[in-house]
Amino acid sequence: MSFPGAGLAKGLAVTLRTMTRKTVTAQYPDAQPSLPPRSRGVIALLEENCTVCMLCARECPDWCIYIDSHKETLPAADPNARARTRNVLDRFAIDFSLCMYCGICIEVCPFDALFWSPEFEYAETDILELTHERDRLREWMWTVPVPPALDPAAEEPKEIASARKAADKLAAAAAAALEQGGDAQ
């Protein structure tokens, strides 16, 4: 049973009910937002891990990662050996005015040198300031959160699984050796 104007009355009821409820507005500069885990705020660089393999710079769709490096020759450790060379990072910069926060650089990094940080308040008045050089990228490292824990039923991470396998093998071998020794006695 509906009478004419029922819809109008319903509309008035909706707005009135909303008025009595708590608002959803977050007073941002006064109250910090609670960001979900894995928030993509800014990219941090752990330069100690970087080997200048250039994978990130090559995969970047925007070409916004700038890397300069030179090779250094390390003296051979032993006279018969060949002298080793290694890459030394001279410049690592990300231009956040170009970055589209796809996270591909972080995905491809084989040495865990790039991380997501949830920090997002780095707006600048000059666009050139948005190019973060290596020291600034290194500073963001301190804001990188601990990775969220795995699900309770999740598979073991590969490195832990393989380490456990190796440890189990070693323990089994030791136990076998102990048993053999006991038999000999």
Place this chain on the structure above:
Amino acid sequence: MNLFDTVLRCVATLVVFLTLPLVIGQTEHKVMAHMQGRLGPMYAGGFHGWAQLIADGVKFAQKEDIVPAGADRRIFQLAPAVSLLPYLFVLLAIPVGPDGFVGQAIDAGLFFVLAVMGVGVIGKLMAGWASANKFSLLGGLRTAAQLMSYELPMVLAAASVAMAAGTLSLPGIVDAWQWYWIPWQIIGAFVFFTAGLAELQRPPFDMPVADSEIIFGAYTEYTGLRFALFLLSEYVGILVVSALTAVLFLGGWHGPLPDQLGWLWTLLKTFALAFVVIWLRVTYPRLREDQLMRFAWTVLIPLALVQLALTGIIKVAIS
């Protein structure tokens, strides 16, 4: 009535004219925000943005006063005043409390109020025509058409109250008011309030200023203080229509409190109606132009005529 008394009444009306619309505007900011699950202004003035409209006023005053090159300068500059001032005069005639608590008691007060409110239309039509802008012209013409068609049900509904009270004087009408007038005049109250809403071009009757299709209607070319005056006239309009509805249909100062506090009742009823105006704005979408016209001519005017007939029959039956 000596000179001092006259000046005092004028100044008091002016103060009401300048403050209560701001209160209504601030209420609209906050009520609308909360009805939409927002907070509304929070910073201006420190406590829940109470000074937002003052800040807005300062901003408007700082802006450049632009007159378009093709505009009819004098008419363009005069229009905001023509649209704002009638409401000031109407406010002067609205009784707030018993025993002469009114700016100026006029014998044909109802007549005066309705006639003067009609003048505001000319201000909007002037603005629309003088702006030399097609959107302004469209808005101005829509305003004119809308106000023409809604003036009639408004006058008919008001006539019904005048008939019931047997007087055209506003204090006289409130004096004659009895509680049973509310069920008796309920159709008239609905027609009067709705038509008043349309006269103010408040949503859902805001076709003349429909910002998504004709920018801002007659006010498109206005900036700075002149624009602020148009906005102010809208909010004074809410005050006037709410106060008139309260006085004519809800019994003005009649209420449980003693007569000395009657003005409080008038204010309370006025603000309750102003809240309804805001509430309707938040809730309903805009009526299309043809729906707007059809509503006036096929719903409001027949209802007003029915109310008029009902009033006449009961009046004859009582006497």
